[in-house]
Amino acid sequence: MIGKLINFYSIDGDYMYKVLLDEKELPKKWYNITPDLPKQLSPPKGDRVKDLPKIFSKHVLKQETSTKRWIKIPKKIREIYREIGRPTPLFRARNLEKMLNTPAKIYYKREDLSPTGSHKLNTAIAQAYYAKKDGAEYLTTETGAGQWGSALSLACSLMDIGCKVFMVRVSYHQKPLRKILMQIYGAEVFPSPSKETEFGRKMLKKDPKHPGSLGIAISEAIEVALKNDNVYYSLGSVLNHVLLHQTIIGLELKKQLEKIDEKPDIIVGCAGGGSNFSGAIFPFVKEKLNERLDCKFIAVEPTACPTLTQGEYRYDYGDTAGMTPLIKMYTLGHDFVPPPVHAGGLRYHGMAPQLSLLVKEKIVEARAVKQKDIFKSGILFSKAEGIVPAPETCHAIKVAIDEAKKCKKSGEEKTIVINFSGHGLLDLKGYEKYLSTEE
Structure with missing residues (x-):
């Protein structure tokens, strides 16, 4: 592979900005982390299990x-995955690196390229x-x-x-x-x-x-x-089968990093229910548990809905009315109502049980960031890379920038990977409010 031979440069000396996989390299199986978790996952309980x-x-x-x-992965699903643009590319954020003047290498996995943008x-x-x-x-x-x-x-x-x-x-x-x-x-x-x-x-x-x-x-x-x-x-996050389907992200990412002979030092993603972040990191977690990979996994949430950083790890309902079984997870309480901030998503009171367990066992680190800071980071990323991130994705970008700045101080050349979960082209109203009020 060119990437392996010349460290992400093309033969004529120009930079390479993205790592692509052939359609034939699309994974044929999803990865289920349940048997590899450090502890057995607590099962759902309560009267609603029967429903x-x-x-x-x-x-x-x-x-x-x-x-x-x-x-x-059924053949029909693999066919549609290809139709919507999978495998998705891995980009190197070279302009962002230059703007930050950091020795860190920053990559981002482009999940924003799907027809619906995430x-x-x-x-x-x-x-x-x-x-x-x-x-x-x-x-x-x-x-x-x-x-x-x-x-x-x-x-x-x-x-x-x-x-x-x-x-x-x-x-x-x-x-x-x-x-x-x-x-x-x-x-x-x-x-x-x-x-x-x-x-x-x-x-x-x-x-x-x-x-x-x-x-x-x-x-x-x-x-x-x-x-x-x-x-x-149908639920879009939190549950085991949802996170299972999202591991297509991490499985592709592993192949792409191997092509350029890179190992991630940090993988960061936003976390509302946990699906995009978990999908990116789960295929790497087993390697960390087996001490074959020294990587920091950082889940980033808003301070307005700090489930992982301030919630309790206990059984709770997944909905407000109590129609779901009781699920063991980090939770702010099923009657929690977040403030109507203009950053959009990441407002769920609970968190995926599998991810919650990994946070509890200190395999995953959780951080909460403020709305003002995430929009500031999103605009910086837009100016550097030309892509407007979804407000949710800006949470991950904020922490990736923080980590890159730490590398500037220490001189470490760490490899930082952002799961770029979605674009913000339909979220410009939120950016407008930030630009007009800076709040």
């Missing part, structure tokens, strides 16, 4: 509880595929900033099934373009809390101007699934 077969399609429910290390399609396609296989007429779901709702809307369209999305009310009004995108793909979109469900009406009766939360939106989506035959609920 799981009604809520989820049988295929994803089987994946949720699987202890197999590798799970085959990593979310990796699991949306899989979940819609299995729902169709199991006879679903449509899927219900929630969405915060709209990335997940957009992805599932497209996935359902590709699989020719319907989609109903309950969008957190504050985001519904702050991000109308995401709503329009979902509607273009054929989805019905409701501001949550909504008048469409019993629980939504209950919340609106208490507060007609309720800003909403992911916990409330989840409750509404699950209620619809429970009350209708041939309808399943």
Whole structure:
């Protein structure tokens, strides 16, 4: 490989800026971290466990509880992965390195290049595929900033099934373009809390101007699934099968780093429920546990919703109404309602059980950052690399910049990898508010 021979330079001496994989190199299996976790994962419990077969399609429910290390990716899903642009490229942020005057090497994995602009399609396609296989007429779901709702809307369209999305009310009004995108793909979109469900009406009766939360939106989506035959609920983060599907990111990333003879010293990603970050790091975690890799994994969340940094590690409901089983995870409490900040997503009260366990065991480090700082970092990245990151992705960029500045002080040439989870071209209203108020 050219990268191995000449350390990321081409033969004529020019810089190489990206590492590509051939379509034939697309992974054929997802990686399930459950059997490799340092401790056994605590199972869901409570009366609601019995409702799981009604809520989820049988295929994803089987994946949720699987202890197999590798799970085959169906041919149809691999074909669609290729259609939406997988494998995705790994870029070197050379201009950002120059602006920071750091000896660190900064790479970013481009999950923003999917049709809906984020990593979310990796699991949306899989979940819609299995729902169709199991006879679903449509899927219900929630969405915060709209990335997940957009992805599932497209996935359902590709699989020719319907989609109903309950969008957190504050985001519904702050991000109308995401709503329009979902509607273009054929989805019905409701501001949550909504008048469409019993629980939504209950919340609106208490507060007609309720800003909403992911916990409330989840409750509404699950209620619809429970009350209708041939309808399943679909979640965009948190659960084991969702993180499983996202490991396509880390598996590709491993191949790309091997091509240029690099080992990551730091992998950083934003964390709201944990799917994009976990998808990037899980294929590397086993190597760290076996002491074959010395890498720091940093999950970054907002100070407005500090689940990992200030939450408790305990059993809690995944939704506000208590319709889900009790799940052991880091949580701020299922009745937590985050402030309506304009940074968008990363507002969930809980965190993926698998990721929570890794944080508890100190294999993953968690950090919380302020909204003002993440937008400042996102603008710096945009000026350097030309790509406008999603506000969620800016959280990861902020910490990557912090780590690169530390390298400037120490003189260390560390390799820092950012999982670039999504672009911000439909989030410009948030940037506008920051630029006009700098808050």
